[in-house]
Amino acid sequence: MKILVCISKVPDTTAKIAFSNPTTYDENGVTFIINPYDEWYALVRALELKETLGGTVVAASVGGADYEPIIRKALAIGADEGVRIDAPESDAFAVATELAQYAKVNDFDLILCGKETIQYNGGVVPGMMAEMLGLPYVFGASKLELKDNKVVLEREIATGIEVFESSLPMVVSAAKGMAEQRIPNMRGIMAARTKPLALVPSCGAAAATAVQQFEMPPAKSGCKMIPADQAGSLIQLLHEEAKVI
Amino acid sequence: MKTLVFVENHNGKATKAGLEAASYAIAMHAGNPADITAVIFGEIQGDAGLGEVGVSNAINVTGQHNSQSITDKIQSLVDQHNIQLLVCSHDNAGKEIAPRIAIRSGASLISGATQMASVGNGVVVKRNVFSGKAIAEVASKNNKVVLTVLPNSFGVKKIGGSCAMSADSAAGNDQVKLVEVKGNHDDAGIPLPEADIVVSGGRGMKGPEHWSPIEELAKELGAATACSRPVSDIGWRPHHEHVGQTGIAIRPNLYIAVGISGAIQHLAGVNGSKVIVVINKDAEAPFFKAADYGIVGDAFEVLPQIIAAAKTFNANK
Ligand SMILES: Cc1cc2nc3c(=O)[nH]c(=O)nc-3n(C[C@H](O)[C@H](O)[C@H](O)COP(=O)(O)OP(=O)(O)OC[C@H]3O[C@@H](n4cnc5c(N)ncnc54)[C@H](O)[C@@H]3O)c2cc1C
Ligand SMILES: Nc1ncnc2c1ncn2[C@@H]1O[C@H](COP(=O)(O)O)[C@@H](O)[C@H]1O
Numbered sequence: 001m002k003i004l005v006c007i008s009k010v011p012d013t014t015a016k017i018a019f020s021n022p023t024t025y026d027e028n029g030v031t032f033i034i035n036p037y038d039e040w041y042a043l044v045r046a047l048e049l050k051e052t053l054g055g056t057v058v059a060a061s062v063g064g065a066d067y068e069p070i071i072r073k074a075l076a077i078g079a080d081e082g083v084r085i086d087a088p089e090s091d092a093f094a095v096a097t098e099l100a101q102y103a104k105v106n107d108f109d110l111i112l113c114g115k116e117t118i119q120y121n122g123g124v125v126p127g128m129m130a131e132m133l134g135l136p137y138v139f140g141a142s143k144l145e146l147k148d149n150k151v152v153l154e155r156e157i158a159t160g161i162e163v164f165e166s167s168l169p170m171v172v173s174a175a176k177g178m179a180e181q182r183i184p185n186m187r188g189i190m191a192a193r194t195k196p197l198a199l200v201p202s203c204g205a206a207a208a209t210a211v212q213q214f215e216m217p218p219a220k221s222g223c224k225m226i227p228a229d230q231a232g233s234l235i236q237l238l239h240e241e242a243k244v245i
Numbered sequence: 246m247k248t249l250v251f252v253e254n255h256n257g258k259a260t261k262a263g264l265e266a267a268s269y270a271i272a273m274h275a276g277n278p279a280d281i282t283a284v285i286f287g288e289i290q291g292d293a294g295l296g297e298v299g300v301s302n303a304i305n306v307t308g309q310h311n312s313q314s315i316t317d318k319i320q321s322l323v324d325q326h327n328i329q330l331l332v333c334s335h336d337n338a339g340k341e342i343a344p345r346i347a348i349r350s351g352a353s354l355i356s357g358a359t360q361m362a363s364v365g366n367g368v369v370v371k372r373n374v375f376s377g378k379a380i381a382e383v384a385s386k387n388n389k390v391v392l393t394v395l396p397n398s399f400g401v402k403k404i405g406g407s408c409a410m411s412a413d414s415a416a417g418n419d420q421v422k423l424v425e426v427k428g429n430h431d432d433a434g435i436p437l438p439e440a441d442i443v444v445s446g447g448r449g450m451k452g453p454e455h456w457s458p459i460e461e462l463a464k465e466l467g468a469a470t471a472c473s474r475p476v477s478d479i480g481w482r483p484h485h486e487h488v489g490q491t492g493i494a495i496r497p498n499l500y501i502a503v504g505i506s507g508a509i510q511h512l513a514g515v516n517g518s519k520v521i522v523v524i525n526k527d528a529e530a531p532f533f534k535a536a537d538y539g540i541v542g543d544a545f546e547v548l549p550q551i552i553a554a555a556k557t558f559n560a561n562k
Binding site: 011013014017019036037092093096118119120121122123124125126127128130131132136137138139140154155156157158159160161162163164165166167170176177207208209210211212213214215216217220221223224225226227228231232233234235236237238239242244245 | 312313316335337340341343344345347348349352353354355356357369372373374375376377378379380381382383384385386387393420421422423424425426427428429430436437438439441442466484485487490491492498499509510513516519520522523524533534535536537538539540541542543546547548550551553554555557558
């Protein structure tokens with residue numbers, strides 16, 4: 001079993017969001033982490049599969065040198081090999097093209113991604129990869145099992161749980177439930193130092209979209225406080241003033 | 246701009262998210278709805294609700310489909326009708342189909358649009374980034390564009406009209422098969438992602454046995470119920486109610502948060518709500534900063550008053 005896990009780098013969930021100019025996120029003082037969906041769910045499930053079935057887990061990223069600590073963290077958690085594709089993360093299409101190019105020449109049985117990055121919230125890189133590789137794809141799976149060379153997946157929807165069956169190889173994007181977060185231990189962190197981290201040249205993919213500017217959402221006009229002993233007046237306010245009921 | 250809208254079918258009717266995508270496309274073509282065709286797969290009742298939102302032409306493709314066979318069919322419609330814009334909802338189906346079509350047809354994909362797009366050389370549209378803490382204006386580089394529309398951000402606009410439906414068929418694909426839907430609670434109230442009003446409880450509710458005021462208020466308001474992550478983690482409430490950064494993101498018209506502190510990861514999933522009401526006994530709870538209406542008080546004293554007022558309000562409606 002050879003598994004590719006695509007990991008992206010995102011600002012820590014509590015990081016302040018500011019822009020140093022209209023198109024640039026201000027990274028000053030920001031700590032970066034592995035995108036939670038990629039780390040907690042995709043990577044850990046890949047490691048669990050490897051532990052029961054054998055094989056290798058490759059953690060790959062598209063990005064600059066500042067990606068290396070992120071890939072090392074994936075190695076510390078248990079990935080066998082790291083790969084950094086040396087290309088800018090210009091948009092989902094460019095990232096997917098670089099990843100698909102790498103996957104095409106390295107024959108994976110399973111490609112796992114997160115359901116979206118908490119930074120761009122795009123949720124489309126894995127779908128694009130699946131199409132480029134001509135593979136089946138399920139978005140947002142909360143459970144993944146292998147049975148008789150088939151993949152059995154579950155996805156939570158508002159009205160229940162969908163169960164899918166697919167052939168291998170395939171692409172899956174992972175949501176909450178697929179695995180539990182693992183904290184790297186000292187041995188893992190030591191081992192990560194000597195694990196291979198390959199640098200793969202870019203295939204030169206061009207972006208299909210461009211961010212013209214970032215802006216902050218309009219500020220709330222302030223919170224109207226209602227005294228606790230007049231809580232019932234909320235209903236009238238919601239009806240007459242806010243007009244939402 | 247010749248446009249195709251993919252509308253998802255649920256039990257014979259267009260989903261709310263699908264109708265939103267259709268409304269979005271109609272609004273983009275104000276005055277020229279003839280340029281828009283909708284496509285809906287599987288068995289439908291009547292026009293599936295498409296006429297009411299202003300769609301005048303639709304294709305109903307019968308048969309069992311997955312996202313791959315839907316992609317095949319949509320791609321053939323794109324070629325056949327010289328489609329330049331495909332609009333889908335940014336939901337499970339849309340996130341599987343839109344990227345495939347973008348790649349196959351060489352279109353630029355912009356996902357999760359939250360505001361109306363402007364069309365010129367390609368398309369420019371705003372979308373949320375950083376879990377709603379910022380907004381990005383994104384431009385397509387190609388003239389061919391695939392857009393996914395974030396559910397609950399544009400709304401369904403019922404403008405009336407009738408829809409001419411033509412029947413079509415297409416071959417299935419069984420690489421990925423939906424084999425079962427477990428624990429189907431289809432009729433058990435309003436699905437959270439589609440709800441206009443959501444009443445949500447946090448750890449301040451003290452235990453699962455204390456949830457009846459939340460449920461009662463939700464019932465009076467015709468709302469769905471939700472919860473914070475620790476509440477679903479400890480099993481007080483089912484996982485599908487968990488909202489936030491790692492749960493689901495919702496954007497209802499009204500979000501009522503009871504006994505929830507307002508951690509940044511929780512806010513990430515609800516800050517797109519139009520109006521936020523916070524009920525918390527701690528006046529310093531961070532959630533008040535994101536709220537429109539706030540009540541400092543004990544949930545178990547505050548909620549009964551609101552429920553009583555909602556009952557009176559409903560009785561006089
Ligand atoms: C990476 C990451 C991702 C996360 N993702 C999510 C997520 O998706 N969703 C999410 O919700 N959380 C998420 N969290 C957890 C989040 O940080 C908070 O811990 C969580 O939201 C707190 O839940 P809570 O407000 O219910 O509980 P608490 O923080 O314990 O707050 C309880 C609140 O209830 C109030 N209260 C107590 N008793 C009463 C009473 N009788 N009446 C009225 N008010 C009362 C208290 O004043 C307090 O403000 C995440 C955390 C991390 C690190
Ligand atoms: N730069 C990147 N390198 C590797 N994987 C990525 C990168 N960007 C996105 N991904 C993967 O694609 C998923 C969805 O990303 P997105 O479409 O940007 O929301 C992420 O959860 C990752 O698994």
